[in-house]
Amino acid sequence: MSAADFLLSPAVQKLMQVVYAAPDQWLSSKELTQRTKLAPDVLASTLEHLVRSGILASQTLQADQPPAFKTDPSFVFYRELRSIALKSFAAAEPIRAMLRAKFKDSVVRAFILGEDDNNVVELVVVHGAVTPDEAAMTAACTKLSKSLHRHLQVHVVSANRLSAPARHDALVHRLAAASTFEIVAPGDTKARLPAERLGLLQSAKKKLAALSR
Structure with missing residues (x-):
């Protein structure tokens, strides 16, 4: 699987939708499982890949607790990925x-x-x-x-x-x-445009044309 294919995978999209919505918040695997609805094994492999790629950061907040995860703003394409997420799946x-x-x-x-x-x-x-x-x-x-x-x-x-x-x-x-x-964009839906408002001059010309018939 290429890097582009991985970024477009449903698991990555669900995870990035959550972490980019709270980029400064450390989230545990349990919290991420609840928010993304991903299977634990899928979440674990996805987190591992994103941390290894530098897209996410991991940190053990308490010695007896598993690590938590958040976006890594130092990642070279952090702003670009966040913009892509906003303009697409997120x-x-x-x-x-x-x-x-x-x-x-x-x-x-x-x-x-x-x-x-x-x-x-x-x-x-x-x-x-x-x-x-x-x-x-x-x-x-x-x-x-x-x-x-x-x-x-x-x-x-x-x-x-x-x-x-x-x-x-x-x-x-x-x-x-x-x-x-x-x-x-216009034409994407079945909605009709409102009737155009006629200016005073146009309206007067229209009335005069009607009277002259």
Whole structure:
């Protein structure tokens, strides 16, 4: 198995999803088994490989206890791997799947703005003609947060807000930041765009054309 194949294996993804959600926290094998749901032998072999590769650090916190594990920020590709995890299995893919399954009639686009130092993932959900039910969105994101071991901070905005952003609309302007990436693109769902707003001049021309017929 190549290094790339190993990094893409389900066991590694489940483990890295957990450890990158709490990069400064030492976790025992028991805690990792509970959070990842991996079989003990699979977890043990995966931990051994990641420690040997320098991706994880291990330390015996108490003499009579087995070692604990955490991410190793000194690993040369630490930031790159954490970014890959965020943009794929650790956040983007599960969030995309949830939105496309539960809100396919309302969500037209979605973006992840990034992840802060407290491992809070900031999400922008763009709705079309139909606004997603607030209670349903809150419940779905809360449930997903538990499985991702990350808190989701969600902003729900209309597609009209993106089509004509106000000069001081900080949230919309943040969508152009380098750290932002799109996880649901136009056409990925069945949601319809809202009717375009006609400007005053366009509206007047349309009315005059109707009267002249």
